Amino acid sequence: MREVAVIGIGLTKFGELWDTPLRDLFAMAAADCLEDAGVGRDQVQSAYIGCMTSGMFVAQEHLASILTDYAGLKGIAATRVESACASGGAAFRAAYLEVASGASDFVLAGGVEKMNDGADATACLAAAADQEYEVFHGVTFPGLYAMIAQAHMAKYGTTPEQMAAVAVKNHDNGARNPKAQFQMEITKDTVLNAVRVAEPLGLFDCSPVTDGGACVLLAPVEVARKLGKPIVKIIGSGHATDTIALHDREDFASIPVVGLAAQRAFQQAGIGIKDVDFAEVHDCFTISEIVCTEELGIFERGKGGPAAEAGETALDGSFPVNTSGGLKSKGHPVGATGIAQICEVYAQLTGRAGDRQLKNPRRGLAQNMGGSGGSCTVHILEVES
Amino acid sequence: MREVAVIGIGLTKFGELWDTPLRDLFAMAAADCLEDAGVGRDQVQSAYIGCMTSGMFVAQEHLASILTDYAGLKGIAATRVESACASGGAAFRAAYLEVASGASDFVLAGGVEKMNDGADATACLAAAADQEYEVFHGVTFPGLYAMIAQAHMAKYGTTPEQMAAVAVKNHDNGARNPKAQFQMEITKDTVLNAVRVAEPLGLFDCSPVTDGGACVLLAPVEVARKLGKPIVKIIGSGHATDTIALHDREDFASIPVVGLAAQRAFQQAGIGIKDVDFAEVHDCFTISEIVCTEELGIFERGKGGPAAEAGETALDGSFPVNTSGGLKSKGHPVGATGIAQICEVYAQLTGRAGDRQLKNPRRGLAQNMGGSGGSCTVHILEVES
Numbered sequence: 048m049r050e051v052a053v054i055g056i057g058l059t060k061f062g063e064l065w066d067t068p069l070r071d072l073f074a075m076a077a078a079d080c081l082e083d084a085g086v087g088r089d090q091v092q093s094a095y096i097g098c099m100t101s102g103m104f105v106a107q108e109h110l111a112s113i114l115t116d117y118a119g120l121k122g123i124a125a126t127r128v129e130s131a132c133a134s135g136g137a138a139f140r141a142a143y144l145e146v147a148s149g150a151s152d153f154v155l156a157g158g159v160e161k162m163n164d165g166a167d168a169t170a171c172l173a174a175a176a177d178q179e180y181e182v183f184h185g186v187t188f189p190g191l192y193a194m195i196a197q198a199h200m201a202k203y204g205t206t207p208e209q210m211a212a213v214a215v216k217n218h219d220n221g222a223r224n225p226k227a228q229f230q231m232e233i234t235k236d237t238v239l240n241a242v243r244v245a246e247p248l249g250l251f252d253c254s255p256v257t258d259g260g261a262c263v264l265l266a267p268v269e270v271a272r273k274l275g276k277p278i279v280k281i282i283g284s285g286h287a288t289d290t291i292a293l294h295d296r297e298d299f300a301s302i303p304v305v306g307l308a309a310q311r312a313f314q315q316a317g318i319g320i321k322d323v324d325f326a327e328v329h330d331c332f333t334i335s336e337i338v339c340t341e342e343l344g345i346f347e348r349g350k351g352g353p354a355a356e357a358g359e360t361a362l363d364g365s366f367p368v369n370t371s372g373g374l375k376s377k378g379h380p381v382g383a384t385g386i387a388q389i390c391e392v393y394a395q396l397t398g399r400a401g402d403r404q405l406k407n408p409r410r411g412l413a414q415n416m417g418g419s420g421g422s423c424t425v426h427i428l429e430v431e432s
Numbered sequence: 433m434r435e436v437a438v439i440g441i442g443l444t445k446f447g448e449l450w451d452t453p454l455r456d457l458f459a460m461a462a463a464d465c466l467e468d469a470g471v472g473r474d475q476v477q478s479a480y481i482g483c484m485t486s487g488m489f490v491a492q493e494h495l496a497s498i499l500t501d502y503a504g505l506k507g508i509a510a511t512r513v514e515s516a517c518a519s520g521g522a523a524f525r526a527a528y529l530e531v532a533s534g535a536s537d538f539v540l541a542g543g544v545e546k547m548n549d550g551a552d553a554t555a556c557l558a559a560a561a562d563q564e565y566e567v568f569h570g571v572t573f574p575g576l577y578a579m580i581a582q583a584h585m586a587k588y589g590t591t592p593e594q595m596a597a598v599a600v601k602n603h604d605n606g607a608r609n610p611k612a613q614f615q616m617e618i619t620k621d622t623v624l625n626a627v628r629v630a631e632p633l634g635l636f637d638c639s640p641v642t643d644g645g646a647c648v649l650l651a652p653v654e655v656a657r658k659l660g661k662p663i664v665k666i667i668g669s670g671h672a673t674d675t676i677a678l679h680d681r682e683d684f685a686s687i688p689v690v691g692l693a694a695q696r697a698f699q700q701a702g703i704g705i706k707d708v709d710f711a712e713v714h715d716c717f718t719i720s721e722i723v724c725t726e727e728l729g730i731f732e733r734g735k736g737g738p739a740a741e742a743g744e745t746a747l748d749g750s751f752p753v754n755t756s757g758g759l760k761s762k763g764h765p766v767g768a769t770g771i772a773q774i775c776e777v778y779a780q781l782t783g784r785a786g787d788r789q790l791k792n793p794r795r796g797l798a799q800n801m802g803g804s805g806g807s808c809t810v811h812i813l814e815v816e817s
Contacts, residue, residue: 048533048534048535068564093671099493100487100493102485102487102488102556102559103487103488103491103493105563106488106555106558106559106563106567107559107562107563107564108484108485108488108514108516108559108560109514109515109516109559109560109561109676109802109803109806109807110514111514111515111522111673111802111806111807112515112516112673112674112675112676112802112803112806112807113562113676113806115673116673116674116675116676116677116680116806120673121673121674121675122672122673122674122692123672123673124525124671124672124673124696125515125671125673125807126513126514126515126522126525126526126671127513127514127515128511128512128513128514129493129494129495129496129511129512129513129514130494130496130497130510130511130512131493131494131497137496137511140509140511141511141526141529144526144529144530144533144535145529145533147533147534147535148433148529148530148532148533148534149433149532149533150433150529150532150669170491171487173491174487174491174492174493174494175493175494176494177498178490178491178492179453182491284535286478286509286510286511287507287508287509288496288497288500288501288505288506288507288508288509288510289497289501289506289507290497290501290506291494291497291498291501292501295501307507311509417494417496417497418494418497421494421496421497421498421501422494422496422497422510
């Protein structure tokens with residue numbers, strides 16, 4: 048396999064973008080990405096685009112055709128990839144494998160979701176759960192993650208205050224991210240006193256409904272070197288699945304698919320979590336960030352909550368998590384999220400993260416998850432010093 | 433890139449399978465495929481599953497998780513791939529690239545669609561066209577292909593009788609395929625006198641609404657050899673896109689994306705169409721088979737119709753097309769179609785095509801198309817003699 052690097056990133060503003068249709072969200076991100084990479088449209092050979100459910104949101108499928116068409120990339124090989132909220136991560140992995148295979152040199156990995164356009168977002172997102180054995184009986188994602196939260200509280204003593212600390216920290220970071228949906232700081236009281244969604248999760252424990260697009264361009268390391276780019280290598284790519292239904296898992300207080308995907312990524316990279324400096328983690332709900340930091344091995348089981356409350360995941364903490372603001376504050380256009388995570392890791396590794404820049408990080412991790420943990424990708428990027 | 437082979441195939445019956453849900457369609461095809469390959473579930477590392485719009489048909493996304501879960505493949509890396517009716521071909525290509533890259537040895541490429549479950553199939557399929565600039569104004573796929581047919585008739589003198597010959601031939605072949613939706617022969621009069629759908633296309637010019645699943649297993653040629661399998665190599669993989677909207681193309685009497693994808697596949701294979709013995713071609717409508725045989729170079733432009741009428745594409749013709757019965761008679765579960773085409777090419781190359789077996793074919797081609805030609809894949813397979 049050839050070594051592969053990220054050589055450019057592009058990201059729309061995230062938010063309620065009522066004036067911006069699906070096709071424009073992708074075209075804008077692709078244009079910014081190619082400009083950032085300094086690569087012409089005629090050099091791009093292929094694209095993988097993550098999107099969860101443009102069919103249910105805006106009755107548009109065949110994204111490979113429509114999105115490359117409107118992005119000025121007509122003719123290239125292009126494929127839309129779906130793995131619920133892990134669609135972006137899955138697209139990134141497919142693009143990585145195509146470059147690694149030697150079939151193509153310049154491959155675009157994109158993600159996009161148009162969620163604000165009239166459709167019932169909760170019903171659309173519920174298609175990531177088991178429609179016949181979960182959704183039919185009335186459960187949607189806030190309910191599923193509430194069950195995970197209740198189990199984690201019962202087993203490890205995790206508290207609402209610890210979950211609130213995740214939201215406060217991610218809003219602190221999002222306030223420093225000009226692309227974030229919510230560029231505002233919040234207090235613990237705001238989270239704890241917010242309207243309840245599904246106990247113990249309140250409104251500020253939940254990621255929002257977001258429109259957005261994101262793209263990154265991949266190329267062989269050799270090619271990146273010739274172009275004089277900073278060398279940001281993909282050193283590990285892990286991907287795994289689990290049962291779609293939460294009720295089929297042994298323990299609600301864990302999300303095993305995260306550990307399995309991470310194990311595969313670490314094995315390929317030949318390193319462990321201690322060799323990684325920071326991570327973008329799938330915080331679709333505050334409890335999710337806590338459980339995922341445990342599954343990734345950043346903290347021991349049951350210690351994710353206390354660590355968040357102690358500030359260990361803050362920008363100046365021992366292991367910064369979601370410097371971008373995460374899904375909670377940056378926003379969660381589901382298909383774009385996995386690519387936006389890669390954008391943030393790349394920005395941090397190349398010193399372009401502005402007011403939220405970490406001090407000379409060398410390795411960053413992006414963990415993107417589908418459903419209640421039915422699928423997950425983990426990617427580890429390393430910048431050459 | 434490593435050389436890659438197909439080492440097993442599995443296919444459900446195609447048809448109106450009211451008793452069989454989406455997840456079972458895939459699980460059944462995967463089980464048959466793995467049994468055919470003689471490979472255990474614990475050896476499979478990854479899967480790519482083509483599906484056009486399970487979201488709109490049955491409100492289920494996150495197929496990577498639910499389908500691997502119900503197929504007993506929980507844990508593997510899995511990704512759902514969508515490119516409208518070319519979803520299966522796109523899944524096959526992604527699986528091919530993963531094996532070629534060296535990342536995995538055993539990768540499943542599947543396709544599935546559950547179209548008979550209450551949803552409005554015409555509206556769901558219309559999501560493969562431009563929802564805002566085509567569908568909004570009332571056009572759906574029979575109308576789009578009728579415009580292609582009208583243009584081809586005007587430019588080349590193609591006749592309804594020539595189009596009918598495609599349907600008759602594909603039903604002849606489908607009558608010999610136990611997996612086909614319509615195992616019955618028809619006459620030219622049946623086609624010409626059928627109820628009109630969109631002039632000049634009648635009911636028998638159109639492929640049906642179908643439930644079905646299909647899988648093939650890929651492995652490196654070296655591994656296939658060690659397992660003592662017939663060596664059916666993927667010698668060319670071409671993939672291309674075009675404008676999503678028909679009105680943005682220069683000439684309605686051609687479908688350029690097919691020629692572009694074919695050119696890429698032939699370039700990789702280092703051969704031309706004259707070196708290929710037969711093809712599965714995307715006959716979503718009879719006119720589509722005629723145009724595609726021209727785009728592939730099997731016949732000169734404008735000669736596809738006369739060739740079909742002269743029997744050149746029949747089982748005993750100079751270049752057999754759609755020995756399986758094609759989309760027209762075998763059925764067209766959109767996400768599964770591209771993989772089912774590969775199953776037929778493999779069956780023919782390994783002498784397993786029963787009553788429709790060709791005499792010792794060496795190379796076969798599968799052409800799978802999305803929308804009105806917004807995307808296309810072309811794969812060329814060769815059996816080692």
